[in-house]
Amino acid sequence: MQSLFLLTGPNGGGKSSLLRSICAVALLGICGFMVPAESALIPQFDSIMLHMKSYDSPADGKSSFQVEMSEMRSIVNGATSRSLVLIDEICRGTETAKGTCIAGSIIEALDEIGCLGIISTHLHGIFNLPLCTKNTVYKAMATEYVNGQTKPTWKLVDGTCKESLAFETAKKEGLAEAIIQRAEELYSSVYAKEASSGLSDAQLVQFGSEGAHLQSIKASAGSLGCKTKPTNKMEVLQDVKTAVTLTCQKKLIELYKPKNTADVPVLNCVSIAAREQPPPSTIGASCVYIMFRPDEKLYIGETDDLDGRVRTHRSKEGMQNASFLYFTVPGKSIARQLETLLINQLLSQGFPIANLADGKHQNFGTSSLSFDSITVA
Structure with a gap:
């Protein structure tokens, strides 16, 4: 640990247990006692600050959030580069947007001080803030899929968990x-x-009929043909999101021919940033994913193990900070069809594709699922 860990993870994933354990180990080590580790290097901290859940204090006339802010003031004012700061569920006692910004500012202040510590949170909006930090790293509590259920592993891993x-x-x-x-x-x-695709309300309305939907596809494909090259990564991401959503939405209409196309679910393309990991909900689910490579080419694939596939891609040289888009579909057959479709369609719209050979794969047979059983998330 060189500075701060910003810790995320699912409920029951072990975040609070980790904070308490590290606090106890630090105290034991400073006192010269044995600690539960094969080896440990514990600094001589000048202070150890642990903040857990705050409660109302009627005697002081303070709400739980007031009590928390009072404790945050003490921590920020008292922390030094030789302090250990452990904060559990920062700023959860107030309105989400402003609480997120307060939490982000506190993280910046502690990062500037240079203290060691862990700050856990479910305020995932923090990762969208333009934080000015030097050494703060993202960590998450890992999970695994056992007997049809997602369970904690109690292991600390790199990245973020937004579920x-x-x-x-x-x-x-x-x-x-x-x-x-x-x-x-x-x-x-x-x-x-x-959180779906970033499509405009007008585009979403156009899914109401087959004809209007096809017009939307055609118009968007023309605009996405890379006649004007996007100027930054966010524009590229948004263009790919829109192209993927429109293309796959049209394919689902063709596959299942619903009586009312207004009932077609909108594909939810979810982003996985450079230091993030896929959420636990993707474990065991059929996913189609798009990897944004450092050479500006797109790699399109499908998998039932998105977490493992992301780790495999990032283990290759130069791919450590690769980002992804993904969406889940009902079954591997549909995933394979959409994978092949996207490779060919995105290529025709001017996007550079890294795995062109996969666009020649034979599609699996069409699923026998009825449209009512489809859940696209």
């Missing part, structure tokens, strides 16, 4: 199935749509 497994946790703790189903519906109707 909380909140629905799974609520179900595990006995919350009524009807409540969980309604929560999933609300999430899909609002948050999943916001």
Whole structure:
């Protein structure tokens, strides 16, 4: 540990346990006692600061967030380059947007001080902030897929985990199935749509009929033909997102021929940034992914093990910071068809493709699933 770890992970993944354990080990080491490790180098800290969940303090007339901010003031004012700072679930007692920005500013302040420590959070908007940090690194609590369930491994890995497994946790703790189903519906109707593809409302409306949809595909394909080369990575990402969504949406309509095309789900293309890992929800799911290579070419693939595939790609020389787009589909057959389709369609629209040979693969047979059974996330 050279500076700060910004720690993410699902509920029950071991974030709080890790913070408590490191605090206990640091205290034991400073006192000269044995620690549970094969070997350990523990600095002589001038202070160890541990912040866990805050509670209201009626005697002081303070809310839980006021108490937390008071503790944050003490930590920032008292920390030095020889301090160990451990903060669990930073800024979770207030409105998300402003709490995220406060948390980001605190992280910058501690990074500037140069103290060691871990800050855990579910405020994933932090990763979208233009933070000015020098040595803060992203870490996550890993998970594995066992007997149809996602379970923690209690291992610390590089990257970020932007999935909380909140629905799974609520179900595990006995919350009524009807409540969980309604929560999933609300999430899909609002948050999943916001995070989908970045398409305009006008484009989404055009999915209402086959003819209008084809016009949208044609118009977008013309605009995405790389006549004007995007000037930055964000523009490239957005262009690829739009092209992928429009192309695959049209293919799903052709495959399942729904009576009402307005019912066609909008593909949710999810980004995986350079230091991120795929969320646990992708474990065991059929995924189509697009890798953005350093040579500005796109690699398009499909897999039932997205986490393993991302790690394999990044293990190759020069690919450590590769970023990805992905979306899940109902079954490997559809994934293979969309993989081949995207390779050929994106190439025809002017995008440079690294694995052209895969565009000649034979498609699997069309799935017998009815359209009602499709869940595209």
